[in-house]
Amino acid sequence: MRGKKGGVACGDRVEYQLTTAGQGVIETIQPRSSLLYRSDAFKEKIIAANVTQIIIVVAAIPSFSEELISRCLVAAESENIEVLIVLNKTDLVESAQTAMKTLSLYQELGYTVLQLSAIQDISALPPYLTGHVSVLAGQSGMGKSTLLNALIPEARRATAEISEALDSGTHTTTHSQLYYLDENSAIIDSPGFQEFGLSHIKEENLAWGFIEFHPYIGQCKFSNCRHLKEPGCAVIRAVEEEKIHRKRLSFYHKLLRSGDSATKT
Ligand SMILES: Nc1nc2c(ncn2[C@@H]2O[C@H](COP(=O)(O)OP(=O)(O)O)[C@@H](O)[C@H]2O)c(=O)[nH]1
Numbered sequence: 001m002r003g004k005k006g007g008v009a010c011g012d013r014v015e016y017q018l019t020t021a022g023q024g025v026i027e028t029i030q031p032r033s034s035l036l037y038r039s040d041a042f043k044e045k046i047i048a049a050n051v052t053q054i055i056i057v058v059a060a061i062p063s064f065s066e067e068l069i070s071r072c073l074v075a076a077e078s079e080n081i082e083v084l085i086v087l088n089k090t091d092l093v094e095s096a097q098t099a100m101k102t103l104s105l106y107q108e109l110g111y112t113v114l115q116l117s118a119i120q121d122i123s124a125l126p127p128y129l130t131g132h133v134s135v136l137a138g139q140s141g142m143g144k145s146t147l148l149n150a151l152i153p154e155a156r157r158a159t160a161e162i163s164e165a166l167d168s169g170t171h172t173t174t175h176s177q178l179y180y181l182d183e184n185s186a187i188i189d190s191p192g193f194q195e196f197g198l199s200h201i202k203e204e205n206l207a208w209g210f211i212e213f214h215p216y217i218g219q220c221k222f223s224n225c226r227h228l229k230e231p232g233c234a235v236i237r238a239v240e241e242e243k244i245h246r247k248r249l250s251f252y253h254k255l256l257r258s259g260d261s262a263t264k265t
Pocket residue numbers: 088089090091092116117118119120139140141142143144145146147158159160161162169170172173192
């Protein structure tokens with residue numbers, strides 16, 4: 001970009017002017033249909049622009065954070081981006097079964113949970129990619145780059161051994177990159193994250209990030225209900241009636257309390 005740097009994200013459509021052969025400057029960024037990003041009080045980190053689907057990649061080893069999944073879901077719902085959850089590393093059979101018990105909750109909520117092994121067989125995945133610009137997102141070490149390489153061997157994305165001692169992956173993927181699958185489909189590999197700040201989500205919109213809360217939003221006694229412990233709260237009632245999983249309300253409360261998702265209006 002000419003002038004001030006930054007501002008362009010992976011997935012952006014831009015107008016540029018060639019300067020010399022093979023080089024050019026970006027003149028304008030076209031309006032974005034979606035913008036997936038993380039943010040805390042100090043900075044914003046764009047994951048990708050114009051994506052239509054987020055693929056949340058999880059695996060049993062290293063262990064994954066359910067709160068991080070919830071946070072990804074809030075970010076996706078707020079941008080109207082489709083969600084696909086992939087449980088990778090199913091070749092590690094026992095641990096994958098345990099992980100699936102945790103993920104079944106999200107399946108019940110209506111999210112598709114695909115089980116596969118990036119090192120053995122990814123044939124279940126391509127049908128979900130057609131017509132989408134998808135971004136692979138999730139913690140480091142879950143196998144995002146391995147998955148991408150299985151889809152597009154020429155990409156040769158760097159992958160890294162996980163640290164069993166630390167129960168975590170290492171940040172091998174340093175920048176996002178988009179690859180075309182066909183004329184209408186593309187997929188972006190992105191660096192892993194261990195945090196997903198949501199300070200750009202207004203407090204009053206946070207509950208919309210919890211898909212099963214939707215029928216109850218607006219049904220509470222108070223129109224500005226935060227679903228904490230207000231009398232006549234329809235969301236809390238739904239939890240008591242076991243229509244909403246208690247764990248999900250707890251995540252919601254945790255996000256509210258954490259304040260990073262609590263821009264007051
Ligand atoms: N057993 C097993 N290991 C995998 C699988 N997919 C990825 N890995 C390993 O997990 C580690 C992290 O993979 P990587 O693709 O770098 O993860 P990323 O940080 O999410 O991009 C590497 O050692 C991979 O070989 C899988 O399906 N099964």
